[in-house]
Amino acid sequence: MKILTANRLTDGEAVWLAADHSWAETIDLAEIARDKAAEEKLECTGRAAFLKNEVVDVALVDIELADGAIRPLRLRERIRAAGPTFRSDVGKQARPAVPHAA
Amino acid sequence: MYRYDEFDHTFVKARVAEFRDQVDRRLAGEITEDQFKPLRLMNGVYLQLHAYMLRIAIPYGTLSSRQLRMLAHIARTYDKGYGHFTTRQNIQFNWPALSDIPAILDDLASVEMHAIQTSGNCIRNVTADHFAGAAADEVADPRPYAEILRQWSSVHPEFSFLPRKFKIAVTGADHDRAAIQTHDIGLHLKKSEKGELGFAVYVGGGQGRTPMVAKKIRDFLPEQDLLSYCTAILRVYNLHGRRDNKYKARIKILVHETGTEELTRQVEAEFAALKESDLKLPEADIRAIEAYFTPPALPERAEGWAGVAAARKADAGFDAWLRRNVVAHRHPDYASLTISLKGIGEVPGDASDEQMDAIADIVERYAFDELRVSHEQNLVLPHVARADLKAVYDALVDIGLATANAGLVTDIIACPGLDYCALANARSIPVAQEISTRFGSQARQEEIGDLKIKISGCINACGHHHVGHIGILGVEKKGAELYQITLGGSGDENTSIGEIVGRGFGPSEITDAIETIVETYLANRTDQSETFLDAYRRLGAAPFKEALYGSEAKAA
Numbered sequence: 001m002k003i004l005t006a007n008r009l010t011d012g013e014a015v016w017l018a019a020d021h022s023w024a025e026t027i028d029l030a031e032i033a034r035d036k037a038a039e040e041k042l043e044c045t046g047r048a049a050f051l052k053n054e055v056v057d058v059a060l061v062d063i064e065l066a067d068g069a070i071r072p073l074r075l076r077e078r079i080r081a082a083g084p085t086f087r088s089d090v091g092k093q094a095r096p097a098v099p100h101a102a
Numbered sequence: 103m104y105r106y107d108e109f110d111h112t113f114v115k116a117r118v119a120e121f122r123d124q125v126d127r128r129l130a131g132e133i134t135e136d137q138f139k140p141l142r143l144m145n146g147v148y149l150q151l152h153a154y155m156l157r158i159a160i161p162y163g164t165l166s167s168r169q170l171r172m173l174a175h176i177a178r179t180y181d182k183g184y185g186h187f188t189t190r191q192n193i194q195f196n197w198p199a200l201s202d203i204p205a206i207l208d209d210l211a212s213v214e215m216h217a218i219q220t221s222g223n224c225i226r227n228v229t230a231d232h233f234a235g236a237a238a239d240e241v242a243d244p245r246p247y248a249e250i251l252r253q254w255s256s257v258h259p260e261f262s263f264l265p266r267k268f269k270i271a272v273t274g275a276d277h278d279r280a281a282i283q284t285h286d287i288g289l290h291l292k293k294s295e296k297g298e299l300g301f302a303v304y305v306g307g308g309q310g311r312t313p314m315v316a317k318k319i320r321d322f323l324p325e326q327d328l329l330s331y332c333t334a335i336l337r338v339y340n341l342h343g344r345r346d347n348k349y350k351a352r353i354k355i356l357v358h359e360t361g362t363e364e365l366t367r368q369v370e371a372e373f374a375a376l377k378e379s380d381l382k383l384p385e386a387d388i389r390a391i392e393a394y395f396t397p398p399a400l401p402e403r404a405e406g407w408a409g410v411a412a413a414r415k416a417d418a419g420f421d422a423w424l425r426r427n428v429v430a431h432r433h434p435d436y437a438s439l440t441i442s443l444k445g446i447g448e449v450p451g452d453a454s455d456e457q458m459d460a461i462a463d464i465v466e467r468y469a470f471d472e473l474r475v476s477h478e479q480n481l482v483l484p485h486v487a488r489a490d491l492k493a494v495y496d497a498l499v500d501i502g503l504a505t506a507n508a509g510l511v512t513d514i515i516a517c518p519g520l521d522y523c524a525l526a527n528a529r530s531i532p533v534a535q536e537i538s539t540r541f542g543s544q545a546r547q548e549e550i551g552d553l554k555i556k557i558s559g560c561i562n563a564c565g566h567h568h569v570g571h572i573g574i575l576g577v578e579k580k581g582a583e584l585y586q587i588t589l590g591g592s593g594d595e596n597t598s599i600g601e602i603v604g605r606g607f608g609p610s611e612i613t614d615a616i617e618t619i620v621e622t623y624l625a626n627r628t629d630q631s632e633t634f635l636d637a638y639r640r641l642g643a644a645p646f647k648e649a650l651y652g653s654e655a656k657a658a
Binding site: 012052091 | 129197201526535582
């Protein structure tokens with residue numbers, strides 16, 4: 001399973017492509033691609049957003065579902081989704097209801 | 103310290119205006135990311151995991167209180183209330199919006215600062231001994247030469263697109279506190295037998311995936327030839343340095359592949375052609391730059407001796423701080439001191455906006471308005487009267503920055519690592535925090551003595567792990583963090599590259615492994631005067647391998 005991530009051009013905020021083709025600021029809203037065709041669809045939408053200068057550094061991310069919640073397989077992506085692991089007052093985890101990366 | 107003249111002000115302002123226009127055009131979609139990326143990097147703007155990162159140049163690590171207050175203002179206004187001091191004597195902000203960066207650069211320009219050449223394949227911020235101009239063992243202040251190099255290298259048309267980045271460091275003392283032998287060019291300021299100032303010139307040092315100790319290619323270069331000789335080196339590098347492979351593009355690879363003798367011949371040939379050119383520094387110009395670095399007038403303050411002696415008797419914390427964080431100044435009534443940004447269990451190199459403001463007050467009141475950033479990610483007050491040390495200490499206690507650990511096992515260099523950095527493979531900061539907490543006892547640290555631990559979260563070695571007495575390199579193996587340990591590195595006048603001790607350790611094992619190494623040292627040292635590094639050089643890796651891996655080590 002994969003989701004599509006990027007950083008927003010204006011402020012660099014880590015974002016994920018949601019089902020409605022908006023860029024969500026939290027990973028839980030990401031649309032999950034469960035097969036190759038869905039991945040290509042995500043990538044295609046991401047490429048269009050890159051060309052429209054909405055986002056940069058667009059990339060697919062491998063994930064699993066843990067108790068129904070999206071969990072990236074790589075620590076790097078878990079840190080992007082939450083924030084630095086040594087302080088919880090910055091990054092997404094400083095918002096309500098975003099779990100820490102590690 | 104150096105003050106901008108009209109030319110500098112105009113130049114920096116024009117550069118901010120240019121970058122503002124580039125940002126506007128990028129946000130309006132008029133230029134693509136591929137076109138914009140090299141432009142933003144030339145202005146110190148990276149994109150990391152969570153946000154953009156802005157790296158601000160602090161030439162040779164020297165700051166005034168006014169500049170530090172501006173950094174505090176930027177942290178508060180545009181970022182998340184803290185900044186991170188780096189191993190290149192710079193500061194980084196981890197959360198700025200791209201759209202705010204032109205305003206930040208305007209604010210910086212108002213206090214004679216900028217972010218030019220803090221990234222890209224150009225000559226980066228020139229670093230120097232953080233005790234420059236104050237140290238008792240100094241031959242001369244290296245900063246005037248660092249400033250001359252800064253002016254010469256700023257948007258140098260010939261050297262703005264080098265094969266790879268290029269780093270220069272200058273030391274003015276025999277005891278090298280600027281790690282010059284791990285730089286592309288290292289300059290050791292010294293006096294000739296006739297008493298003339300000049301440099302021993304080292305070339306081709308560096309860390310990263312292929313660590314190399316620099317080679318000395320000149321024992322004495324007269325000061326007036328500084329720019330012609332550096333130009334000669336850069337010219338040979340620019341012409342012959344590899345551009346086909348990013349990982350082989352630093353000058354250290356060119357030196358290695360060409361051979362020191364042949365490279366020296368090429369540099370000397372180029373230098374012979376340049377020696378009498380416009381690059382020859384007129385005596386008057388050198389002395390004019392030097393005048394900016396005239397040390398403050400230091401009145402006699404002999405009362406400090408008795409005051410300090412009484413105060414240290416009454417306050418064990420102050421006593422420990424004097425032992426570890428205060429060093430000799432060339433004026434006996436004064437001292438240089440380290441403000442440790444390595445509180446026990448804290449993030450190495452981070453300071454909050456309130457701390458920066460409070461330090462600025464101390465700098466203004468007690469330290470002749472001068473502060474330094476060290477490449478070890480601490481701050482330094484170069485000139486403080488001994489009579490004022492207790493007041494400075496008390497003020498530092500109030501803001502949580504009086505940790506008495508300079509040079510000890512908890513004074514750890516750590517790169518930002520995977521918690522921020524897009525290049526990292528493993529976290530560095532939490533490892534540093536855990537080791538710091540484990541060795542946090544003041545008595546235990548002082549019993550262990552001088553010991554430099556340096557941690558990098560990837561092979562690029564921003565945390566200088568290759569020259570750590572104990573180096574830790576984080577890698578990713580099968581999706582998990584793994585930490586390799588190197589032993590015996592050193593970044594001083596006896597520079598050495600650490601040797602990998604054996605297989606790596608997981609995040610939950612690494613602190614225990616470090617403790618095993620430290621205990622092995624304590625058990626094997628001749629006495630307390632034999633430092634970890636000396637003991638390692640005497641003993642070699644065997645007892646440490648045995649302690650870490652036991653029978654496994656014997657089998658190997």
